[in-house]
Amino acid sequence: MYIALQGGALRRGPAHGYALAKALASRGLDPLKGATLYPALAKLEADGLVSTSWEQGQGGPGRKVYELSGAGRSELAHQSMAFAAFSGIVRGASAS
Secondary structure, eight states: OHHIIIIIIITTSOEEHHHHHHHHHHTTOOOOOHHHHHHHHHHHHHTTSEEEEEEOOSSSOOEEEEEEOHHHHHHHHHHHHHHHHHHHHHHHHHHO
16 A cells, blocks of 8 residues: 555655545555545655645635645655666576
8 A cells, every 4th residue: 555655656756645545546556435534644754755834725625635645755765776677586486
């Protein structure tokens, strides 16, 4: 969930929860329910990987907006490199 949230949806910039859920679903993940998504976002925030702000709603309530923090971008880069190395190992093993 960490890498999916950070890389798949938040890499492009700030987004609110509904937009994140839609972006992840468009990438092939099963639709996420709020009971799954928001605790994961809260964990990312508690870990300092995501920062939040409030956006005024247009004719409705405001909503929380999530954005990768500096630490989140660093962690994403680290995880991306680790995943690329892992993918290379798997590709090499399957070619043998």
